[in-house]
Every structure is written in structure tokens, then in C-alpha cells.
Amino acid sequence: MNKTLLKLLAVMALIGFTTPAFAQGANDDGTATANIVTAMTISAERDLAFGTVVAPSGDTCTVSLTAAETAVVGGDCSSSGTQTSAQFDVTGDASTEYTITLPVGTINMTGAGDAIVVGSFAHSAGATPTLSAGGAATFYVGATATVNDGQAGGAYTGTFNVAVDY
Amino acid sequence: MKKIFLLISLFICLFSFNANAQNVSAVRSLSFGTLLKPSSGTSWLHITAVADNPTITGDAIRLGSSAPITAQFYVTSSKARQYYAITLPESITLKNSYNHEITIDQLAHSYGTGNGRTSPQKEDNFYVGGRINISSGITGGSFAGTINIQIDFL
Numbered sequence: 001m002n003k004t005l006l007k008l009l010a011v012m013a014l015i016g017f018t019t020p021a022f023a024q025g026a027n028d029d030g031t032a033t034a035n036i037v038t039a040m041t042i043s044a045e046r047d048l049a050f051g052t053v054v055a056p057s058g059d060t061c062t063v064s065l066t067a068a069e070t071a072v073v074g075g076d077c078s079s080s081g082t083q084t085s086a087q088f089d090v091t092g093d094a095s096t097e098y099t100i101t102l103p104v105g106t107i108n109m110t111g112a113g114d115a116i117v118v119g120s121f122a123h124s125a126g127a128t129p130t131l132s133a134g135g136a137a138t139f140y141v142g143a144t145a146t147v148n149d150g151q152a153g154g155a156y157t158g159t160f161n162v163a164v165d166y
Numbered sequence: 167m168k169k170i171f172l173l174i175s176l177f178i179c180l181f182s183f184n185a186n187a188q189n190v191s192a193v194r195s196l197s198f199g200t201l202l203k204p205s206s207g208t209s210w211l212h213i214t215a216v217a218d219n220p221t222i223t224g225d226a227i228r229l230g231s232s233a234p235i236t237a238q239f240y241v242t243s244s245k246a247r248q249y250y251a252i253t254l255p256e257s258i259t260l261k262n263s264y265n266h267e268i269t270i271d272q273l274a275h276s277y278g279t280g281n282g283r284t285s286p287q288k289e290d291n292f293y294v295g296g297r298i299n300i301s302s303g304i305t306g307g308s309f310a311g312t313i314n315i316q317i318d319f320l
Contacts (some may be wrong), residue, residue, distance in 0.1 A: 024319035027311040030192030030238045032260055032270055033201040034298055037229060038306045093306040166229075 019049065038135070040092035042164050048118075048143060051081035055151040064065035067124040075145055085124075085140040090164050094135040097128050101163040109145065120144040120162065129164075145151025188244040190317045196238035196270075196294060202227035204302045213237050215295030226300055228288045237276075238294040244319055246288045249281045253316040254294065260311035266304040272297040273313065281320060 020139065048116035062075035063083075071085040092098060123129075125139040141154045141162060198211055204226070211224035213235060218236040222228075228235070242250060257271040276293040284290045294313065 024188060025317060026190045026242070027239070027314060027316040028190050028192050029314050030195065030240070030294065032198075032258060032296070032311050032313055033200035034240070034268060034300075035233055035261060036203050036262075036268070036300055036304065036306045036309060038203045039205065069211040095238045096306070127208060138287045 022073045029142035030062035037096075037166055038091075038093045040090060040098060040164050040166065042088055042090045042162065044086065044162075045089050046084055048086035048141060048160075049084045050145045051079045051083035053145075053147050053151075055076040056147060056149055057151065060146050062144050062146050064120070064144040065142040067122045067140045069124070069140055070130075071140070072126055075144065080145050085139060085142045086162075087140055088162055088164075089102050090131070090137050090139070091135055092131050092164075092166070094131060094133050096135075096166060097130050098137075099165050100125055100129055100139065101165070103160050104126055107158035107160045108157050111152070111156035112154035114148045116145050116147055116151065116156050117156075118158065118160070123162075167263065167265055175223040182221070187318055188314065189312075190242045190315065192238060192240050192313075192315075194239035194315065197234060197236045198298045199235040201235040201298070201300060203228055203300055203304065203306055206302050208299055208301050209298040210297055210299050211235075212272065212297040213295040214304060215293040217276075217293065220293070220295055223231050224297070224318055226298070228276065238313065240292055240294065242284060242290045242292070242317060243288055244284050246284060246286045248284045250283070250290075250317045251281050251320060252277060252292065253318070254309050255314060258296075258311050260298075260309035262305065262307035262309045264305045264307065266307075266309075267298060268298060268309050270296040270298050270313075282317070 047154055061077035063077045063079050065071035065072040065085050073083050100123050102121040106117045108115035121143045123139050123141050131137050170205040209226040211226040214221040215237050252275045254273040257269055260268045282290050282292055
């Protein structure tokens with residue numbers, strides 16, 4: 001009986017010696033990530049137009065256009081004609097938020113007389129502009145023009161920069 | 167009886183030896199950051215597997231700094247001064263929510279063609295890098311996938 005037990009233990013010990021050869025490995029799953037974005041595009045589709053303004057006499061006046069598809073005209077200048085907010089079309093990654101950067105200060109429209117200052121730029125895209133499922137969006141930009149006392153008549157133009165990014 | 171006791175003791179010792187922990191775990195991801203999709207064709211970015219600040223090559227345009235580019239980092243543990251071989255997949259696939267795929271190939275580890283070796287403190291670490299290939303045909307978004315690595319102690 002003791003001999004049998006001895007043999008059994010000897011075999012078990014042998015198994016014990018060989019076991020490490022089968023247990024010398026390990027594996028693990030790591031993670032790989034990448035964020036791929038499509039370059040955004042922006043195009044100006046419609047100008048910011050303050051229309052025809054009657055030059056004030058004795059003080060400055062303002063013409064304001066809200067940032068809506070159909071701008072609401074405000075201010076205390078007498079104005080008429082074609083008055084539109086600016087329209088911008090953008091493309092990029094579907095259903096992705098983006099940012100809009102408008103002029104922080106003012107820009108000048110120049111023409112026959114003193115420059116007309118334009119400021120208070122605003123857009124219609126809200127706090128979290130988001131591209132559609134098709135990767136497109138449209139927004140409008142409004143602003144306020146300050147017309148000088150005795151402004152010389154004529155056409156005044158200027159440019160302003162609008163940027164978009166993710 | 168003495169022999170039996172001796173064998174039992176030996177057996178217990180061997181089992182204790184087998185219980186020596188051998189482990190590898192990923193403690194940092196392989197991250198390619200934020201990349202601009204090419205307007206046509208393909209672009210690529212290769213992260214070498216050399217250090218915490220890997221060398222980065224390729225023609226893919228990187229955007230921003232909020233998403234860092236890092237090589238994968240693994241920690242191994244076993245007995246002290248034990249050599250081990252590292253086996254990596256040839257390539258892996260990352261997917262986004264649209265099930266679009268991006269391939270990462272040229273996976274390599276920081277020991278190159280050599281083997282790793284645990285320190286006297288029974289630990290070691292190594293890096294894994296690779297090359298991402300971006301096609302203009304994919305939809306952008308967050309892509310993720312897994313890299314299964316195998317280590318075999320020698």
C-alpha cells in the first residue's frame with residue numbers, strides 16, 4: 001500500500017514539474033482609438049445688406065439687422081430697400097457640433113464719406129451649432145451699422161470674417 | 167513514511183512555484199488623437215513604439231491638442247529576470263458608430279525583434295505603436311478597436 005502511494009506521489013510530483021511549461025504565457029486586450037474629422041467648409045451665400053439709409057442730420061443713427069433668415073430691421077435710422085442678414089452654408093461631419101467665430105469688435109464700411117462702423121455681430125445657430133445628419137448647416141449673421149451725422153451719400157462696403165471649426 | 171512526507175513537501179513546493187503570477191496588462195491606449203480625413207485618397211500616421219513621447223510620422227493632418235497621441239503601454243510581471251517574447255497581431259481594425267473601418271498595421275513593440283525581460287523587481291514594461299490608414303471614403307467620428315497581445319515567458 002505504501003509503495004503504491006509512493007508511486008502515485010512520484011507521478012504527481014512529476015506532473016508538478018512539467019506543469020510550469022504550460023503556464024508561461026499571458027495576454028491582454030489593449031485599446032486603440034482615433035478621432036477622424038472631415039474638413040469643414042464655409043461659404044457666404046448672401047451679403048449682409050443694410051439697404052438704403054437716409055443720412056441723419058444732427059446726430060448718428062443706427063440700422064440693425066437680426067440674425068434671422070428674414071432679418072428684422074431695427075435702429076433709429078430711416079432705411080428701406082433690400083435689407084438682409086448674411087447667410088453662410090457650412091459642411092462637415094454629420095451630426096457634429098461646431099463653433100462659429102464672428103468679429104469680436106467692429107469693422108468699417110468705406111465709401112464716399114467717413115467710414116460706417118458695423119458691430120454687434122450675432123449668428124442664428126444658437127449656443128451649440130450642430131451639423132445635420134447629412135453634414136450640412138446654414139446660419140445667418142446680423143449686425144448693427146452706425147451711420148454718421150451728415151454721412152456723405154453713396155455706396156459703402158466692407159468685409160467681415162466668419163470662421164467655423166469643430 | 168519519511169519519503170512520503172518528502173514527496174508531499176516537494177509537490178506542495180511545485181504547486182507554489184506554479185502560482186507565480188505571470189501577467190501583462192495594458193495601462194495606456196494606443197491613441198492617434200484627432201486627424202483630418204483626406205479629401206481624396208488615403209493618408210496615414212505612424213506612431214513608433216519607443217517611449218512616452220513617440221516619434222510620429224505621416225501625411226495625415228493632426229488637429230488640436232486635446233486628444234493626445236500616445237503609444238500603447240504595457241506592464242508585465244512574472245519572476246525576476248525572466249525573458250519573454252511578445253506577439254502582436256499583424257493588423258487590427260477600428261470601427262466608428264457607422265461601422266466604418268480603419269486599419270492599423272505595422273504594429274511593433276519597443277523591444278523590436280528582441281525579447282523583453284523582467285527586472286529584479288519582477289516587472290517590466292514595453293510600448294506598442296502602429297500605423298493608421300485613413301481613407302477619404304469613410305465617415306468621420308470616434309474610432310476604437312482592441313489589440314490582443316500575447317506574451318510567452320521563455
